[in-house]
Amino acid sequence: MEELDTEIRVGELIDTIEYDYPTFHLSMDCFWCEVVAGHLxxxxAEAAKWLTKDQLDSVVWLPADITLIDKIREQM
Structure with missing residues (x-):
């Protein structure tokens, strides 16, 4: 609700990302989610878009996201 004004159902864990940026350490749990009610x-966020599996490489991902995107692609 906080970031998307939408009610979601949290599903299975995709992965936990650990990444060291120059000024901080990121630890991020990433889950599959389903929209239950509301509108996105x-x-x-500054920008967002829906991507198909074939479009995942059309985005310049942040370093911490790259391993997550590979796991998402494998599970799609």
């Missing part, structure tokens, strides 16, 4: 409205 970006409140915090």
């Amino acid at each position: 409205e970006l409140k915090e």
Whole structure:
């Protein structure tokens, strides 16, 4: 609700990402989610878009996201 004004159902864990950026350490749990109610409205992010499996490489991902994107691709 906080970032998308949408109710979701949290599913299985995709992976936990651990990444050391120059000024901080990121630890991020990533889950499959399903929209339950509401409409997706970006409140915090600068940009977002829906991507098909074939479009995943059309985005310049942040370093911490790259391993996650590979795991998402494998499970799609």
